[in-house]
Amino acid sequence: xxxxxxRNNVRVFGDPxxxxxxxxxxxxCDQHMWRAITPAxxxxxxxxxxxxGHGGSDRTAYSRAAYDTLHGYAxxxxxxxxxxxxxxxVFVGHSVSGMIGVLAAIAEPDRFxxxxxxxPSPRYVDDDGYRGGFARAExxxxxxxxxxxxxxxxxxxxxxxxxxxxxxxxxxxxxxxxCRTDPEIAKDFARVTFLSDNRGDLAKVAxxxxxxxxxxxxxxxxxxxxxxxxxxxxxxxxxxxxxxxxPNLSAPEQTIAAMQDFxxxx
Amino acid sequence: xxxxxxxxxxPRRAAEIAQLEQSVEDLYEHAPCGYLSTLPDxxxxxxxxxxxxxxxxxxxxxxxxxxxxxxxxxxxxxxxETHYAPLLRMQGTVREIAVDIxxxxxxxLPALVNSVxxxxxxxxxxxxxxTVFDATDRREYERELLRAxxxxxxxxxxxxxxxxxxxxxxxxxxxxxxPGVDVGAVYRPAGRGDEVGGDFYDxxxxxxxxxxxxxxxxxxxxxxxxxxxxxxxxxxxAAAIQSPQPSSVMGxxxxxxxxxxxxxxCTMVYGRVAARADGPVRVRLACGxxxxxxxxxxxxxxxxxxxxxDLLGVIxxxxxxxxxxxxxxxxxxxxxxxxxSEGRRDGEFYGDGRVRALLARHCADGAQVMATALVDEVVAxxxxxxxDDMAVVVLKAPAG
Numbered sequence: 001x002x003x004x005x006x007r008n009n010v011r012v013f014g015d016p017x018x019x020x021x022x023x024x025x026x027x028x029c030d031q032h033m034w035r036a037i038t039p040a041x042x043x044x045x046x047x048x049x050x051x052x053g054h055g056g057s058d059r060t061a062y063s064r065a066a067y068d069t070l071h072g073y074a075x076x077x078x079x080x081x082x083x084x085x086x087x088x089x090v091f092v093g094h095s096v097s098g099m100i101g102v103l104a105a106i107a108e109p110d111r112f113x114x115x116x117x118x119x120p121s122p123r124y125v126d127d128d129g130y131r132g133g134f135a136r137a138e139x140x141x142x143x144x145x146x147x148x149x150x151x152x153x154x155x156x157x158x159x160x161x162x163x164x165x166x167x168x169x170x171x172x173x174x175x176x177x178x179c180r181t182d183p184e185i186a187k188d189f190a191r192v193t194f195l196s197d198n199r200g201d202l203a204k205v206a207x208x209x210x211x212x213x214x215x216x217x218x219x220x221x222x223x224x225x226x227x228x229x230x231x232x233x234x235x236x237x238x239x240x241x242x243x244x245x246x247p248n249l250s251a252p253e254q255t256i257a258a259m260q261d262f263x264x265x266x
Numbered sequence: 267x268x269x270x271x272x273x274x275x276x277p278r279r280a281a282e283i284a285q286l287e288q289s290v291e292d293l294y295e296h297a298p299c300g301y302l303s304t305l306p307d308x309x310x311x312x313x314x315x316x317x318x319x320x321x322x323x324x325x326x327x328x329x330x331x332x333x334x335x336x337x338x339x340x341x342x343x344x345x346x347e348t349h350y351a352p353l354l355r356m357q358g359t360v361r362e363i364a365v366d367i368x369x370x371x372x373x374x375l376p377a378l379v380n381s382v383x384x385x386x387x388x389x390x391x392x393x394x395x396x397t398v399f400d401a402t403d404r405r406e407y408e409r410e411l412l413r414a415x416x417x418x419x420x421x422x423x424x425x426x427x428x429x430x431x432x433x434x435x436x437x438x439x440x441x442x443x444x445p446g447v448d449v450g451a452v453y454r455p456a457g458r459g460d461e462v463g464g465d466f467y468d469x470x471x472x473x474x475x476x477x478x479x480x481x482x483x484x485x486x487x488x489x490x491x492x493x494x495x496x497x498x499x500x501x502x503x504a505a506a507i508q509s510p511q512p513s514s515v516m517g518x519x520x521x522x523x524x525x526x527x528x529x530x531x532c533t534m535v536y537g538r539v540a541a542r543a544d545g546p547v548r549v550r551l552a553c554g555x556x557x558x559x560x561x562x563x564x565x566x567x568x569x570x571x572x573x574x575x576d577l578l579g580v581i582x583x584x585x586x587x588x589x590x591x592x593x594x595x596x597x598x599x600x601x602x603x604x605x606x607s608e609g610r611r612d613g614e615f616y617g618d619g620r621v622r623a624l625l626a627r628h629c630a631d632g633a634q635v636m637a638t639a640l641v642d643e644v645v646a647x648x649x650x651x652x653x654d655d656m657a658v659v660v661l662k663a664p665a666g
Contacts, residue, residue: 028348032356095348134340141341147412148364148405194344216307218335219347243307243333245347249355250306 004083008076009056012084014038014046020086022047022112024077026095026119027193029246030055030181033094036252040260044090049080051097053185062185070096070196074103081111090263091207092116094248095219096193098228103198105207114266115209116259119245120228121220122198130199133221139194146187202231209235210262212247212255219245236262300398306383306391308333317398322370334396339366339374350381354394358383364401364408376405422460429462430455436462436495437657441634442469444477446541448662450633452641456487456605456655463655464491464530465603468499470506475540478506479549481601481659482534482556482578494528494579502536512536512552516575516586520554523579531579535559535572535601539661547593547663552586554578557607562636564596564665566626571599593663598636600625605656609644616647633660 004010011031014021021044023034031048032055038046050057051073066072077100081089091112093101098120105112123132125139209232213225222239229237238258242251275283286292294301300317304310310328318325321337328337335346342365353360359382367375381396437453455463464484472478480502484494498519505518515536523532537551537559551559555577558570575586593599602621609616624643628636637658645652 026348028345029352033352035356134344138340138344141339142344143341145339145341145345145365148408217347218343244351246352246355249352 004076004079007052007058007061008049008080009058010047010049010080010084012045012047014042014044016045018044020045020047020084020089022049022077022081022086022089022091024091024093024097024100025050025054026093026097027189028181028186029094033246033248034092037092037248037256037259040256047080047084047086047089051189052076053182053189055181059182059185062182064188067188067192069192070100070198071103073097073100073192074107077101077104078108078111081108086111088113090114090116092118092259093120094118095120095245096189096196099196099198099201102201102205102232106201106204109206113207114263115205115207116212116262117209117228118212118248118255119214119217119220119225120211121224122202122228122231123196124194124219125197127197130227131221131223133219133224134194139190142190142194143187146183146190199227199231202228203233205232205234207234208266210258211235211237212240212258213237214240214242214244214247214251216243217245238262300377300400302334302396302398304334304394304396306394308335308394310334311393320369320375320398320400321367322373327370334394337367339368342366354381354383355391358385364405367398376401378404426458426460429460432462432489432492433459436466436492436499438467438469442659444469444539444541444661446543446664447477447539447547448633448660448664450635450637450660450662451658452634452637453657454605454641454645454652454655456652458651461487462489462492463487463605464495465605465655465657466495466499467601467657467659468502469659470503472506472538477539477541478502478536479539479601479659479661480534480536481603481657482532483603483605483657484532485530487655491530494523494530494532497522497526497528498532498534498578502534506536506538510538511588512538512550513575513586513588516552516554516578517584520576520578520584521582524582528579531555531577533604534578537599537601541663546595547597547661548590549593549599549661550588550590552588554584554586557602557604560600560602560622560625561591561593562598562600562625562629563594564629566629568622568626593661595663596629596665598625598629598633598660598662600636600640601659601661602640603655603657605652605654606640606644606658608654609648609652609656611647611649616644620647633662636660636662 025031025033030050052062053059089112091101098117101115105115124134125132125136211225211229229235240247240251240254244250247255295315300320301314303312310332313328335343361380363379367377369375378399378401379396381394383394384392386392442449464487467481469479484491501519501522505515509515533556535553535556537549540548551572553572554575558572560568561571562568571591572589573587576584607618607621628639637660640658
């Protein structure tokens with residue numbers, strides 16, 4: 001059990017007797033991206049973690065074979081849930097972690113009875129009659145972009161923050177998270193994420209689900225969010241007046257309010 | 267702000283320089299980098315003349331109508347949304363991000379961008395300032411570096427396969443077996459196995475129900491050592507048939523190495539094994555410049571057997587001594603190379619004492635278990651990455 005918690009850099013805080021609430025970060029980030037959201041949910045037993053290869057996770061636990069589909073990531077989430085004996089929990093997943101939560105909730109419905117999907121997409125690449133938003137060639141371009149940023153992705157960003165002795169946690173956040181994302185694993189994760197297709201899984205979700213959608217999102221367009229909500233049987237759709245893919249960072253108040261409304265009715 | 271000084275310039279130019287340098291407008295518009303100001307959502311609110319010249323846009327095509335991320339390729343846009351924007355929110359600044367900007371007319375401009383997020387008095391994001399550097403040449407150079415790295419990784423993989431294939435040809439393909447004798451053998455390359463090592467062993471059948479066992483070490487590593495190893499192995503195979511005396515086999519190998527002009531010497535233990543169903547296992551052996559084999563009895567007593575002899579391939583007229591040993595049930599004869607005893611950690615050798623102690627602990631185990639335990643412990647002693655390759659052969663007379 002300790003191994004799983006160490007592997008995924010799991011942090012548990014909030015009310016130990018409260019309902020468990022698991023936050024999962026998406027591609028490109030780590031658990032720090034929830035920092036503006038979690039303070040509003042301190043009455044819950046909050047569980048934060050990093051996917052293997054990201055943030056403070058144990059990179060040596062990564063293997064391409066284990067994580068070559070989103071199911072591998074979902075299995076890791078279920079292992080964390082088992083290690084912490086989570087039941088009737090809320091799963092909050094940003095971006096690709098929305099689908100990771102969908103897969104985990106289908107596999108073990110009792111663990112995650114409420115799903116909150118922030119900017120989800122079941123398929124990023126356009127397909128016969130379905131508009132995901134990207135052509136296959138554009139995904140290859142992303143992999144190129146990751147290659148080009150190989151150098152910038154080292155510790156080059158650390159000195160930027162050093163001029164803030166009044167906020168030492170920022171420096172820690174920086175050197176401990178973004179700069180430690182393993183570029184090779186990030187590329188694998190990009191491939192797995194952007195070439196995934198989970199449209200067929202959505203109808204199997206039995207958990208109550210909230211889809212949080214930004215008005216303008218270059219990664220997961222509005223129609224994709226609406227598609228997710230239409231396919232999941234017991235779901236709600238909330239459109240946030242926000243631009244971008246990370247409302248948890250750019251519009252935290254709206255995000256919190258929508259989450260609280262949804263959880264109040266459960 | 268300090269007044270720009272033009273004292274160093276000729277008087278005629280000084281006034282002109284001072285005027286330009288005091289013009290904030292000129293410093294901004296014609297800065298040696300593109301300059302963009304955007305709202306927190308990316309909407310362009312201002313662009314300098316350098317940026318417009320770099321990209322071919324008119325100001326009215328950008329200001330209030332385009333977002334910074336709209337100017338990126340699709341891949342760059344994903345990168346922006348998943349990395350750049352979150353990072354900017356969380357730390358207030360990002361530096362040296364590589365993107366391709368889609369210019370007017372569709373041309374792509376490889377660029378390096380830096381951004382800072384300005385906040386209002388309440389700490390809310392107000393606007394973003396971004397500098398854009400043309401990185402066309404730099405990006406091509408980086409691509410070249412990436413290609414070179416890919417090529418280097420491929421060559422390395424090929425070299426590793428070559429080394430491992432060559433190495434595999436220098437030891438028996440299957441675990442050796444001698445009827446009536448429990449045989450264990452392990453070969454472990456140095457480091458990550460990228461290089462052919464000099465250690466070798468062989469077990470093969472002779473006429474009259476006898477078997478030959480040899481274990482040796484050619485000086486050095488790499489392909490040149492491997493050619494000497496191959497020479498040693500086939501020479502011993504031929505010599506073993508020709509000559510019943512282990513010391514004569516040593517002599518024939520010594521002569522072959524000298525004749526070949528091999529620039530590397532070699533150490534070896536060579537033995538002739540005779541096993542009969544109704545008696546002890548008899549081994550006649552000779553030793554050339556090599557650590558003497560160890561005899562481990564069923565009670566864990568350890569002693570060396572044989573007599574020291576000369577290195578092989580150094581001088582003519584070198585000499586070796588034949589010795590004989592009988593293995594009664596439970597006795598094990600252990601042959602090993604110096605990669606075992608001279609395994610090093612922080613300047614300290616693994617050493618004969620540890621070799622003997624480990625073998626004593628494993629005296630009741632089978633031959634393969636003994637050989638594996640010895641190599642595993644030496645590997646662990648060197649934190650998992652041994653500096654030298656190692657070979658171990660164990661011959662054991664089955665107990666009962």
